[in-house]
Amino acid sequence: xxxxxxxxxxxxxxQSGGSSYAALLRDDDSLLRQIFFGVLRHHHPNLANxxxxxxxxxxxxxxxxxxxxxxxxxxxxxSLKPEESILVASSFSHMLNLHNLTEExxxxxxxxxxxxxxxxxxxxxxxxxxxxxxQVNGATPEDVYKAxxxxxxxxxxxxxxxxxxxxxxxKKYARVRQELDALHNKRMSxxxxxxxxxxxxxxxxxxxxxxxIRRQRxxxxxxxxxxxxxxxxxxxxxxxxxxxxxxxxxxxxxxxxLPLTHTLFKFGxxxxxxxxxxxxxxSETTRDxxxxxxxxxxxxxxxxxxxxxxxxxxxRCSPALKDYAQRVAAQEERDVARVxxxxxxxxxxxxxxxxxxxxxxxVVLSHMRDRLYTTREVLHQCLVHQGANVKASLEERRxxxxxxxxxxxLLLMYESLHATGDESVANARLLDLIRQVRTFGLSMMRxxxxxxxxxxxxxxxxxxxxxxxxxxxxxxxxxxxxxxVAELRGKRPLLxxxxxxxxxxxxxxxxxxxxxxxxxxxxxAYIISMARTASDVxxxxxxxxxxxxKEPLRVVPLFETLDDLKGAEGTMRTLLSNDWYxxxxxxxxxxxxxxxxxGKDAGRLAAAWALFEAQEKLVSVAAEYGVRLGLFPGRG
Numbered sequence: 001x002x003x004x005x006x007x008x009x010x011x012x013x014x015q016s017g018g019s020s021y022a023a024l025l026r027d028d029d030s031l032l033r034q035i036f037f038g039v040l041r042h043h044h045p046n047l048a049n050x051x052x053x054x055x056x057x058x059x060x061x062x063x064x065x066x067x068x069x070x071x072x073x074x075x076x077x078x079s080l081k082p083e084e085s086i087l088v089a090s091s092f093s094h095m096l097n098l099h100n101l102t103e104e105x106x107x108x109x110x111x112x113x114x115x116x117x118x119x120x121x122x123x124x125x126x127x128x129x130x131x132x133x134x135q136v137n138g139a140t141p142e143d144v145y146k147a148x149x150x151x152x153x154x155x156x157x158x159x160x161x162x163x164x165x166x167x168x169x170x171k172k173y174a175r176v177r178q179e180l181d182a183l184h185n186k187r188m189s190x191x192x193x194x195x196x197x198x199x200x201x202x203x204x205x206x207x208x209x210x211x212x213i214r215r216q217r218x219x220x221x222x223x224x225x226x227x228x229x230x231x232x233x234x235x236x237x238x239x240x241x242x243x244x245x246x247x248x249x250x251x252x253x254x255x256x257x258l259p260l261t262h263t264l265f266k267f268g269x270x271x272x273x274x275x276x277x278x279x280x281x282x283s284e285t286t287r288d289x290x291x292x293x294x295x296x297x298x299x300x301x302x303x304x305x306x307x308x309x310x311x312x313x314x315x316r317c318s319p320a321l322k323d324y325a326q327r328v329a330a331q332e333e334r335d336v337a338r339v340x341x342x343x344x345x346x347x348x349x350x351x352x353x354x355x356x357x358x359x360x361x362x363v364v365l366s367h368m369r370d371r372l373y374t375t376r377e378v379l380h381q382c383l384v385h386q387g388a389n390v391k392a393s394l395e396e397r398r399x400x401x402x403x404x405x406x407x408x409x410l411l412l413m414y415e416s417l418h419a420t421g422d423e424s425v426a427n428a429r430l431l432d433l434i435r436q437v438r439t440f441g442l443s444m445m446r447x448x449x450x451x452x453x454x455x456x457x458x459x460x461x462x463x464x465x466x467x468x469x470x471x472x473x474x475x476x477x478x479x480x481x482x483x484x485v486a487e488l489r490g491k492r493p494l495l496x497x498x499x500x501x502x503x504x505x506x507x508x509x510x511x512x513x514x515x516x517x518x519x520x521x522x523x524x525a526y527i528i529s530m531a532r533t534a535s536d537v538x539x540x541x542x543x544x545x546x547x548x549x550k551e552p553l554r555v556v557p558l559f560e561t562l563d564d565l566k567g568a569e570g571t572m573r574t575l576l577s578n579d580w581y582x583x584x585x586x587x588x589x590x591x592x593x594x595x596x597x598x599g600k601d602a603g604r605l606a607a608a609w610a611l612f613e614a615q616e617k618l619v620s621v622a623a624e625y626g627v628r629l630g631l632f633p634g635r636g
Contacts (some may be wrong), residue, residue, distance in 0.1 A: 010394035028102035217370040240432035267445035283510040312361035318416035325360035375399035446524035480535040480548035512547035520551035531557030534574040560594030569617035590630040
């Protein structure tokens with residue numbers, strides 16, 4: 001390693017929280033830039049010289065802001081050959097990515113210093129926010145606790161494949177960030193500092209030698225895998241940490257932990273479900289991404305359960321857990337040899353033979369591990385065999401389908417540990433897993449589906465024409481409503497078997513049929529883009545029923561254009577004034593408000609005012625009919 005970089009590593013590791021964080025940022029930036037230039041000179045010495053000149057000219061112009069320096073920079077850039085320009089652009093792209101890393105590390109260091117009380121607090125912390133509510137805003141600790149127990153924020157990831165960065169680069173940059181964090185936060189020997197620097201250099205070099213551009217068009221399945229990679233690396237393990245900080249802040253107010261049955265967050269996704277204008281999102285795509293998400297959840301829980309099996313070697317337990325363990329053990333005792341052989345084939349980390357009742361926690365956990373493994377097998381088979389009914393396949397193999405089956409034994413173990421005085425054990429990894437199960441369920445994130453309103457009208461039109469009762473598309477709104485409400489009130493099937501349908505109509509019907517075969521807890525909302533009338537909503541409700549969706553998705557109209565926003569009040573009044581529809585939604589209605597398209601349609605100012613007015617009127621209409629309204633702000 002270069003001696004100057006080794007010296008910088010020692011200096012970085014030696015800086016304390018009281019150091020200037022602006023200086024720390026500059027030092028990190030300088031370090032990564034030196035490493036990158038070293039890599040560049042190693043592979044492309046001539047290119048490195050040109051980049052060095054461009055960097056110096058750019059710096060000179062930034063310092064002087066003179067036309068002469070700008071002309072020098074412009075002249076030099078213009079003299080580059082096309083292939084040189086591409087490599088120069090790539091070099092600066094990598095340097096900017098590395099600079100972004102240093103800013104992230106600096107932000108992390110600043111926040112850490114705030115929590116340690118080493119610098120003034122420029123940001124709000126969980127603890128100080130709750131204290132402010134009670135000490136400044138006049139809320140009682142009980143009010144704060146009750147509000148948190150009743151609050152749940154749903155975050156929906158609506159990314160598109162065109163926005164996805166390459167996971168190969170993201171992971172390398174993440175490792176660079178981890179090594180920089182370690183240099184700042186850990187006490188290291190000189191050998192460890194040098195090893196950290198070598199690791200940073202290896203990741204920077206690997207990133208430079210990796211193609212920045214994805215050479216194959218990403219599929220919606222790729223998008224979901226990329227989203228899941230981010231989800232697992234950032235959100236899944238961070239959530240219990242956040243919950244613990246809430247617990248600590250509540251304890252400072254003299255309040256208990258949040259109930260284990262409650263979660264502060266739920267997650268949704270449009271990846272693989274947003275088919276509005278995207279022909280690549282098909283019924284098969286939706287099926288695949290649901291299975292992929294469930295596989296990620298099962299894999300995460302499988303690892304956590306295996307870890308708990310090593311942790312929970314405790315023999316004392318409550319009568320309820322003992323009874324549960326005895327029932328599990330009785331099933332395994334019927335064929336001990338088969339159970340042992342099966343676990344051996346599965347190559348578990350340990351605990352192949354049936355566990356003795358003297359270790360009740362391990363008896364229960366080994367049974368959960370077996371079911372998670374079976375669940376994973378079933379999902380893999382469904383991913384390969386497109387014709388398989390996912391929900392039926394899980395039921396047939398007694399795999400996990402209902403999250404309560406997973407949560408029940410975890411809660412039993414938690415309560416048992418508290419009953420026997422082992423609270424510290426209960427409140428460690430087991431508590432984190434319970435919180436994760438409550439938040440992410442077996443689906444990791446619920447999939448929302450989105451389709452344009454006219455696509456559903458075309459399906460209903462195909463049905464009415466086939467039945468010889470006219471053209472739905474040619475009917476006015478009152479006649480459409482009369483037809484849809486009559487069908488929804490009735491019990492006869494409407495969709496005729498063997499009906500010929502054009503490809504677009506067949507695909508919409510295939511999507512609804514796929515939804516009927518997927519676990520209900522994997523599905524969120526069915527969003528209707530360009531929703532204009534009450535019939536747009538009722539058509540989707542009817543099509544779900546006709547295609548066998550037993551637990552229908554909540555139907556969410558998306559009001560996007562200026563005219564749609566102005567008409568939203570009338571549309572929802574028509575819907576909510578219908579007795580059948582109010583009974584169907586059970587007092588809860590969600591509407592989505594389109595910020596992006598309304599801005600394109602009317603301009604930012606007019607759209608902002610229309611959005612404000614529409615939301616006020618929607619809230620008023622919902623209150624008039626005693627309906628709880630949820631607003632989903634679709635900010636693009």
